[in-house]
Structure formats: structure tokens, C-alpha cells
Amino acid sequence: MSFVLPxxxxxKDGLAPHISEETLDFHYGxxxxxxxxxxxxxxKGTENEHKTxxxxxxxxxxxxxxxxxxxxxxxxxxxxxxxxxxGDADGALRDAIIKNWGSFESFKAEFSKAATxxxxxxxxxxxxKKDGTLAITTTSNAATPITTDDKPLLTCDVWEHAYYIxxxxxxxxxxxxxxxxxxxxFANENLAK
Amino acid sequence: MNFVGRINKSSxxxxxxxxxxxxxxxxxxxxxxxxxxxxxGALEPVISGDIMKLHYEKHHQAYVNxxxxxxxKYAACEAAKNIAGCIALQPxxxxxxxxxxxxxxxxxxxxxxxxKGGVAPTGPLADAINQQYGSLEKFxxxxxxxxxxIQGSGWGWLGYCNESKRLLIxxxxxxxxxxxxTPLLGIDVWEHAYYLxxxxxRPExxxxxxxxxxxxxxxxxxxxxxxxx
Numbered sequence: 001m002s003f004v005l006p007x008x009x010x011x012k013d014g015l016a017p018h019i020s021e022e023t024l025d026f027h028y029g030x031x032x033x034x035x036x037x038x039x040x041x042x043x044k045g046t047e048n049e050h051k052t053x054x055x056x057x058x059x060x061x062x063x064x065x066x067x068x069x070x071x072x073x074x075x076x077x078x079x080x081x082x083x084x085x086x087g088d089a090d091g092a093l094r095d096a097i098i099k100n101w102g103s104f105e106s107f108k109a110e111f112s113k114a115a116t117x118x119x120x121x122x123x124x125x126x127x128x129k130k131d132g133t134l135a136i137t138t139t140s141n142a143a144t145p146i147t148t149d150d151k152p153l154l155t156c157d158v159w160e161h162a163y164y165i166x167x168x169x170x171x172x173x174x175x176x177x178x179x180x181x182x183x184x185x186f187a188n189e190n191l192a193k
Numbered sequence: 194m195n196f197v198g199r200i201n202k203s204s205x206x207x208x209x210x211x212x213x214x215x216x217x218x219x220x221x222x223x224x225x226x227x228x229x230x231x232x233x234g235a236l237e238p239v240i241s242g243d244i245m246k247l248h249y250e251k252h253h254q255a256y257v258n259x260x261x262x263x264x265x266k267y268a269a270c271e272a273a274k275n276i277a278g279c280i281a282l283q284p285x286x287x288x289x290x291x292x293x294x295x296x297x298x299x300x301x302x303x304x305x306x307x308x309k310g311g312v313a314p315t316g317p318l319a320d321a322i323n324q325q326y327g328s329l330e331k332f333x334x335x336x337x338x339x340x341x342x343i344q345g346s347g348w349g350w351l352g353y354c355n356e357s358k359r360l361l362i363x364x365x366x367x368x369x370x371x372x373x374x375t376p377l378l379g380i381d382v383w384e385h386a387y388y389l390x391x392x393x394x395r396p397e398x399x400x401x402x403x404x405x406x407x408x409x410x411x412x413x414x415x416x417x418x419x420x421x422x
Contacts, residue, residue, distance in 0.1 A: 121346045
């Protein structure tokens with residue numbers, strides 16, 4: 001069994017002008033693709049070859065984990081964005097956000113602060129905790145909430161490669177753009193699972 | 194922090210004190226960007242002028258600004274005997290202070306090709322490299338392999354261990370400064386250091402950067418390090 005680069009849920013120019021086609025060419029076509037290639041090379045002929053990607057993530061460390069987790073994280077990220085995204089949260093998610101943060105604006109400000117303030121490479125996540133509350137977390141490098149009890153609902157990639165082509169060093173501007181394409185439908189689906 | 198670098202802007206070298214000034218005893222911290230020893234475009238085509246300008250004016254400047262902010266807050270917490278507040282600020286000081294330290298060394302570790310950039314070391318440093326690694330090429334290969342493998346953001350370092358009196362290759366994550374050893378040569382492998390030119394091809398960046406490494410500066414640092422007791 002070989003892992004494959006999953007199809008992007010929209011055309012490469014689908015998130016423009018917020019996230020450019022050029023960024024997706026490299027981010028999806030080079031970075032994500034390389035993680036898939038590396039993962040296949042690393043698991044070939046080993047006990048990991050026939051595991052699911054989630055199983056690999058939960059049972060390995062080092063290069064195998066790094067590549068597997070980055071495969072998973074990036075797929076989750078592409079779905080966290082949509083050409084039809086943006087605006088305020090809706091549905092059950094909106095209710096949960098207001099319950100946890102008092103207002104959508106408060107949540108948005110806190111998520112933006114976490115995403116902008118993450119030192120170095122990593123990810124910002126909206127997660128559902130085991131106790132049913134929502135939380136904003138950040139992870140470093142390839143780390144992912146699926147190794148914990150938290151259920152990820154949305155993610156924002158804050159590795160520099162996610163925004164350098166479009167925003168150079170201005171990560172905060174990229175986070176503003178993230179809000180224009182954030183996929184609340186996906187987040188609601190994850191919440192309902 | 195004193196970063197002493199030799200600048201070869203013309204035929205005469207100049208020793209310049211690349212210290213960020215700090216006003217002791219005052220509330221406001223004022224570390225500043227050290228002067229860049231060459232023009233932004235001087236390392237072309239190895240490192241583009243666009244990258245150098247962003248790297249220095251935006252990234253390094255941000256570390257300096259945020260270091261000053263964090264240190265001011267730290268001073269206020271100290272004055273108020275707010276230990277928890279001090280501790281909460283330590284990550285920001287480590288990150289931004291490390292960023293300032295690391296980049297200040299980095300600019301001096303590089304030089305244009307027409308100002309000895311890429312010229313192989315001679316003397317005691319060369320002897321140590323040959324003795325420990327076999328040759329300069331073998332050292333570079335080992336350094337590049339280790340540095341390319343850094344997960345996420347970080348730095349590859351050639352350092353000097355005062356205890357063992359040996360050179361070593363060490364990698365650090367994010368902006369963690371090299372503290373256990375004396376830093377001699379640092380190569381930044383944060384994506385911002387190479388993305389505009391090499392995209393995700395970090396090994397290509399590492400292969401090329403040696404054309405502008407200022408071994409003269411590295412040798413000076415090595416000599417200084419060996420003098421320390």
C-alpha cells in the first residue's frame with residue numbers, strides 16, 4: 001500500500017487572492033508532495049507499510065512521524081480552507097464558540113494571536129476537548145492533536161512556506177487572509193462527528 | 194554582547210563594534226540592528242538582494258524590536274517582584290534575544306565573493322578542520338547533512354568546545370542560541386533564509402551558501418574562543 005497525495009478540494013487558484021495559486025503550486029505540489037514521497041520511502045518494507053496514516057502517527061517518532069504527521073496536517077489544512085469560506089462561523093460551531101469565548105470576535109482575536117505568536121514553524125488549531133469544550137492550541141513543527149484526546153476542527157499552517165510567497169514576513173496579514181477562506185462547513189462536520 | 198567583525202568595504206579592513214546599544218539603568222531597552230557589513234545585493238547570486246533586505250530589515254529588526262519590548266516588560270516584573278511574570282517572559286526573551294544574537298553573528302559569517310567570501314580557511318582553523326573531519330569538503334558535507342535534517346526552523350552551527358578544545362557541529366531549534374559552546378559559524382535554515390530563491394530545496398541553499406562564507410571571520414572567532422580559559 002502506497003500513500004498518495006490526495007486531490008486538492010478546489011482548483012489551485014481557488015483561494016486567490018487570499019492565498020495565491022503560486023503558493024498552492026509549491027505548498028501542495030512541492031512541500032506536501034515531498035512529505036508523501038518521503039513517507040512512502042520510509043515505510044517501505046517495514047511494519048509501518050500497512051498501517052493507516054493515523055496509526056503511523058500514533059505509534060512512531062522521528063522522521064517517520066514527521067512525514068506522516070505533516071501529510072495528515074496538510075490534508076486537514078486544505079480542507080480547513082475553501083473558495084466559499086470566510087465570514088463568521090455558523091451552525092452548532094458558532095453556538096459553541098460563543099459559549100466558550102463570549103463572542104465570535106473574541107475567539108477570532110485569540111486564534112489570531114495564537115497563530116501569529118507561535119515561535120518558529122507549526123500550526124494553530126481549533127479543537128474539541130474531551131470534556132466537550134472548545135480550545136485553541138498550537139503545535140510545533142509536525143506535531144498534531146491527533147496524538148492527544150483533542151479532536152481537531154480546523155487548522156492554520158504557520159510554517160513560513162505557507163505564507164512567504166504572498167505575505168513575506170507578515171504572518172499577521174496571512175492570518176487575516178486565512179479568515180477570508182476559512183471553511184466553517186468543514187469545522188461543523190468535524191464537530192458533528 | 195560584543196560582536197566584533199572585520200568589514201572590508203574598501204581595500205582597508207575596519208574593525209567595527211557591532212554592539213547593539215543598551216542603556217543600563219533606564220526603563221527602556223534599546224538593542225539595535227548592527228550595521229550590515231555589505232550591501233543587500235553584495236552576496237548575489239548566491240543569496241539574493243531581496244532575501245537579504247527582508248532578512249535584515251524585517252526579520253532581524255523584528256527580533257530586535259520584540260527583544261526590547263520583552264526586556265522592558267521583564268524589568269517591570271523584576272521591579273514589582275513578580276517572579277511568575279518574569280518566568281512567563283522568558284520564552285519571548287529566548288526567542289527574540291536568540292534571534293538577535295544569531296543573526297548578528299550570521300551577517301559577519303558571510304562576505305561577498307570579491308571580499309574573501311568563499312575563500313577556504315588557512316592556519317589553525319584549517320588544521321583543526323582537516324584533523325577532525327579529514328578535509329574542508331568532508332566537513333561541509335557533514336555540516337550540510339545535519340543542518341538539512343533540522344525539523345522546522347533552526348540553525349546549523351560550527352562551534353568550539355572549550356573543555357575538549359575541539360570543533361563540533363551542532364544544530365539548534367528555532368532561535369535557540371548556541372550556549373554550551375562558542376559559536377563560530379551559523380547557517381540559518383529558517384525558510385525565510387532561502388524561500389524566495391530555493392523554495393523547499395533547502396539542500397540546494399546549503400550547497401551554495403559556502404561560496405559566501407567568510408572564513409576569515411570564522412577563524413577570528415576561533416582564535417578568540419581558544420584564548421578563553
